[in-house]
Amino acid sequence: MIAEIDFNITTVLQSKLQNISLDNVPFGKYFSDHMLEVDYENGKWQTPFIKPYQPLSLDPSLAALHYGQAIFEGIKAYKDADGKAQIFRPYDNFKRFNLSAERMEMPQVPEHIFIDGLRKLVNLEIDWIPAKADHSLYIRPFMFSTDEAIGVKPSSKYKFLIILSPTGPYYASPMRIYAEEKYVRSVMGGYGNAKAAGNYAGALKAASIANKQGFDQVLWMDAFEHKYVEECGTMNVFFAIGDKIITPSLTDGTILAGVTRDSAITLLQDEGFVIEERKLSIDEIMDAYKAGTLKEIFGTGTAATISMIKELRYKDFVMLFDTSKWSIAPMVKSKMDAIKYGQVPDSHNWMVAV
């Protein structure tokens, strides 16, 4: 049996909360009063600290800054009408975090640090969870290498932290996207299925170009043929075609296996929908649009939740939708929200009390 490790806890004298309104808080701008911090050294995790949120002091030679061993997770905590706080599927994020760590040659984070630490921290910050529709407390666990030496090799030291940010809606309105033809996010054999910082750095250029043209995001395509759709920015993507729902399969290891993706598949299956996880080409999508059978396109992600996509372009071909007539994406969102906000029985055992 593993002995219960002690967390070293120091609390703030005065909360910052009284200076912040939790109504319509922008995503990722405010952070709660405390954070979790723990170092990995000499082959083992040291004492975890929960302490006032504060800057880190880092050496300029810090390995992560040069060679990018850095991974993260995104999880949300919600409050129900009675003020009870629950976290959505944190064990799935915990497992994925360690898959990302394995891919990036980083140490595994044990459950008693990741899960127990997260629950202790959220418990301490319970007042930071907004009790309002489309609002939640975003939980950001992350780890990076901390060797102080320049040289390309796996670091021997790491830092794992968890910070918390109260948040309102992410993409409030339906999105405009286009299929990206030049840049790629991920390739077979790469690390597109790891939630690694570098995946985002490499994706910024395409997103900036899209933003300049008035688009919210790009739809990533496969790296070899630029033919099959993969995912969209920080979201997995679903297409309702005819009476089926199609989402790109995870088998090539180029797509991040979203927890929201898995939840959407489960809820759609509960409703009797047939889900196909397979390769989906942009030609098939355009053909379905022309035939009038492409009904809805939506993205799924912890930050974005369920986001309707009202416009998809490929080269000069424009696919436009009237999202006010949609039923599937709104149904998935309301079913998922009802579970998250404790309004219906949690029949899939997704919620974890803090």
Ligand SMILES: *Cc1c(COP(=O)(O)O)cnc(C)c1O
């Ligand atoms: C985090 C992420 C998603 C969504 O995953 P969730 O577990 O649903 O939040 C999708 N794509 C990428 C690239 C991501 O980093």
